[in-house]
């Protein structure tokens with residue numbers, strides 16, 4: 324399985340709504356930015372990171388793949404994956420300019436493509452290749468009904484539809500208004516509409532400061548919030564630890580963390596209860612497994628970021644023993660050979676060989692962007 328080609332790509336896929344906002348970002352497209360790796364025996368693997376579809380910064384990722392990683396990969400054996408990961412991640416030139424950020428997003432894409440090739444070569448879906456399924460049922464929670472940009476009427480209608488018609492029993496609602504009382508009022512209305520049996524998590528996407536979060540959590544005490552995700556700035560270990568000590572609402576975070584070391588800092592500080600790794604931001608599946616094992620060793624549940632936006636998390640959630648539930652945002656599913664499928668709030672187990680990352684040629688044709 325000699326690597327013969329590494330071809331970067333950028334695809335900008337339109338969202339299912341025209342645009343959405345959380346407390347920090349407003350977006351109209353999701354960026355699927357990565358690489359197709361081809362081997363001498365005619366196999367190809369696909370891996371990608373996820374972006375908010377800004378072409379100039381997406382091109383920094385594909386330039387890193389093309390100019391820095393591809394030359395280190397051509398001629399190597401794809402099954403020498405462990406050594407290749409180190410060769411890329413610990414390459415002195417790259418390590419000097421980026422142990423996180425663009426170089427790490429590019430590494431994520433390469434690593435996922437290599438796992439995809441290996442699982443395809445074994446003719447097994449990734450979850451099976453990794454050791455088999457821990458469960459026959461990975462439950463999805465719905466984030467796509469809860470955007471901050473939705474007015475109250477749409478929020479309530481979406482929550483009711485998800486619960487009553489689509490079979491979800493878990494929802495996530497974005498918070499982060501300048502006046503947190505607006506969020507309290509929205510959450511109270513959703514709680515009243517869907518009843519006490521539905522689990523409601525919230526996501527602040529890192530906007531508020533510690534005193535705002537403290538006041539908010541005190542006001543939210545009676546709303547039975549399942550977790551408060553990214554309440555504070557992503558890298559603030561001590562702030563999250565203080566908040567965790569000061570509220571009974573469990574803290575969730577991890578979608579913005581790049582390394583197993585960052586997760587270790589949060590976990591050892593007691594700053595996180597729900598661990599949320601993302602293969603597309605960590606150094607791929609390889610580093611995700613390290614984080615999930617770390618969570619397991621601390622008996623903490625793993626709830627990866629957005630299963631739809633990184634198909635791979637469905638496989639990992641079926642396999643890794645620390646996994647629990649998985650986020651549902653249905654933006655990009657129709658652009659893959661094996662689309663993600665959620666029925667009655669449960670992810671169907673993937674059955675195609677590989678990591679589920681093979682992008683449809685028709686989607687490249689329609690939504691692909693020039694690399695320069």
Ligand code: 0YR
Nearest residue numbers: 345348350466526528628629
């Ligand atoms: C939009 N999920 C998230 C989207 C979402 C973000 O910025 O990327 O809200 O990924 O926080 O939990």
Ligand code: MG
Nearest residue numbers: 526552553578
């Ligand atoms: Mg989030």
